[in-house]
Amino acid sequence: MKIGVITSWNDTISLRSIFTRYDHEYLIYHDQLSFPFCQKNFDFITKKLNDDIDFLTSKGAETIIVDPIYELALRENHFILPLFQTYLRNEVLPHSLVGKLWILADIGSQNAVQEILQNSLAQYQPSQAQKSIKKFNFPFLYWIKSPKARDRGISDLWIHNPYLIKTLKNDLRYFKDANVDSFIPLHYHYFQMQKTIKSFFNSHKTRFFDLSFIEKSFKNLTLNSKNSTYNVQIFTNQSCDFVTSNRHLMWLMERWKESKVIINEI
Numbered sequence: 001m002k003i004g005v006i007t008s009w010n011d012t013i014s015l016r017s018i019f020t021r022y023d024h025e026y027l028i029y030h031d032q033l034s035f036p037f038c039q040k041n042f043d044f045i046t047k048k049l050n051d052d053i054d055f056l057t058s059k060g061a062e063t064i065i066v067d068p069i070y071e072l073a074l075r076e077n078h079f080i081l082p083l084f085q086t087y088l089r090n091e092v093l094p095h096s097l098v099g100k101l102w103i104l105a106d107i108g109s110q111n112a113v114q115e116i117l118q119n120s121l122a123q124y125q126p127s128q129a130q131k132s133i134k135k136f137n138f139p140f141l142y143w144i145k146s147p148k149a150r151d152r153g154i155s156d157l158w159i160h161n162p163y164l165i166k167t168l169k170n171d172l173r174y175f176k177d178a179n180v181d182s183f184i185p186l187h188y189h190y191f192q193m194q195k196t197i198k199s200f201f202n203s204h205k206t207r208f209f210d211l212s213f214i215e216k217s218f219k220n221l222t223l224n225s226k227n228s229t230y231n232v233q234i235f236t237n238q239s240c241d242f243v244t245s246n247r248h249l250m251w252l253m254e255r256w257k258e259s260k261v262i263i264n265e266i
Contacts, residue, residue, distance in 0.1 A: 001222055029235045069112075071084050101141070103186060106187060
């Protein structure tokens, strides 16, 4: 299967550990001119993503992966792979205990989040077990916060920096005090800090479904695709040095030097 991936740097590419385990052709578009998405106008980025989707489909992409908040906003586009939607519908929402959700969103998309969530969550039908809970809230109640720890820190996967971890924990304390049951980050890069996030919460009160559940959804969505060999092409609208400078990322995308990544400047 030819899968397109749109990223401004390490946001959607945070899924690279999943990609390398499955034999698909990945067409990755690094939109460096819009880097970082989180600090740009939300409407501008969604419009730009539609242009990027057209570009990747012209290169043969059969389906496209974008960051969760943009996937939810562009869910009517039939080229979008409903990866995060499947994760929410099959893994997160059915296990909500009282219908109270914690939403972590970047500041650039915060104003658009409420309307997008209302449209997305309204389609969910509670399970019989949830309907039997007297205190279960439906429509869901949710709290939204834009963390200070985001910016360059997490986007560059600078995850071992003590200051960044301390700042993220301070952001998470807001959710802990709100007494809600499910933690939902609307950006894939937060899954790179899932150990920090999971260790912060009491799993009996607050649940965070980590990257393994994203992988489960990815596997189910691509299970019946045609067989193909692992192959990666990267397209960038700026210098390829921006891409190759991250040697660890390149090493992973090359499947530990087993498959050469093709880089195209456009």
